[in-house]
Amino acid sequence: TVDLAVEAGVPIDVKIEYDVVPDFLGGALAITVGIEPDLSHPEALIEEAAAAAAAADVVVLVVGTNSKVESEGFDRTSLDLPGRQDELVRAVAAANPRTVVVVNAGSPVLMPWRNDVSAVLLSWFGGQEYGDAVAAILLGESEPGGRLPTTWPVTLEDVPVFDVTPVDGVVRYDEGIHIGYRAWLKAGTEPAYEFGHGLGYTEWTLDVLTLDRLYVAPEENGADTVAVTVGLTNTGDRAGKQVVQVYASRAESAIDRPVRWLVGFAAVHAEAGESVVASILVPARAFADWQDGWHFEPGDFRLEAGTSVSALPLGATVTVR
Template identity: 65%
Template structure:
């Protein structure tokens, strides 16, 4: 790489490994510092000798760009603390990026990279009205979650991310999502961590106990459970009932009265989970069988009906060449706001 005619970088950049996805989504990188001044134009020339490499099918990709500033992290945190101490509300955006989360390689840690945890703690100490926006695509550790006024999970936004985030933070729009994953307090609490293939195969020793089901079996309390999510109003769920029996090919109708007990319109998600006591087959502690979003004005209430097909009570019998089978008898339906937040329950018989 030449900058203004001067050769600044000249070396091989080999890729270690044979994973095609990692080669493109998390490629090796080299960089060189270049002192610049505002308004200065630089002539940059990059040359690469193409060598056919059958390891990756002869495919080649380039990414060129700039690295983040190498400023002292302590100075950056101090500047943020100074600004936060003078503000009515502090908004701190933390998260990951495509170099941390990728389809091409596994993560080795659930901690936020860099000094982001230090940043949040320092800002929260300077301003108790600190809102943390987590810009990530999958669970991360948030050891400071109880030290801040609010945590908003925004996932990875698109080109309108800034406008959408402003609408949510100012209350023009309500955050209405619910977690499709379980978020741990610490990575060591995650019940299934061994996901590395051996000789090209991954062993699913957990069986049907995957995702939130593994958490339920382990009995470990996460930071935020599957199905969790808050908005800008409060809710109550009561009067849970269901059709008492169901036959194969039919469905159970679960009903409940949902009320917006807050002072503004909002959205709630009523969730239904099933369980079976004394089952003759290996089942999850509870498993999701239905849900329904509800939107109500302040003080309003409504009855919601959720259809749960009998197929939701079936289990797989006979391995790879088996089929779906039914264990007749009684099942319990748990109705609430998450996999652990139960407002009521009812029993139904699979006849």
């Protein structure tokens, strides 16, 4: 970019020269020419947004990242929202607490203002119908039925696996099997939003968990799976969706295991007041560990069902023979 001195009403010519240097793309290129947004007075822009928020009944504020911040081709340098977006959210929320923040990002970001707004909608990166999709969700025509496949931290310092910079072209996985949500469980740090978390427009109770058998025997034909059945009820006043998740754990083990690990999940839909059943088939492999081949440690394992990795109200014990 380059700054230009201009006068109102006086046209100017702009000439752009670019030296094409062949690279692994064979010299292919694309150029976008335009005018950068006027960011010369950011405080004034934030004040303008806050004033508009104060005069509104409800505020929908979209923040996030873009391809210049996160991509498959490079790593992010932080989890902060770019620029002064955090300041913008705080100013708008202070002016109008009835603020819904739509987070348009492809991976976790820090949201230090999350408890100061009425709702947070994670939209990920949308396509051509992004606007229509977000409007349908905000107006209640559709339900935000997704669940987090990642863990969202309170602060960057809380992230259990942080050093991912290659040394001599090598990235070491010293954490072993404790990656992702498993690393968070081992560290015992409470995140802002845990793996599997997600809310909709109704309320649910998980009522009962049953197993079709209390053991698995990988060597016995027909006895190598456990069918987990969870009964739940939509206790709200509108139809909705819930994702029932089942995790396994073993309190005492001769090998290194995660605190708990996901072994299956199922989505269910129900009308207001309706009770439904979620069925999850857990294979014997879910209880195995790797020792130059799949290995089964005999004994008791705990199966727990709930709506996220840390919200697991129902449980039962299954034995590996």
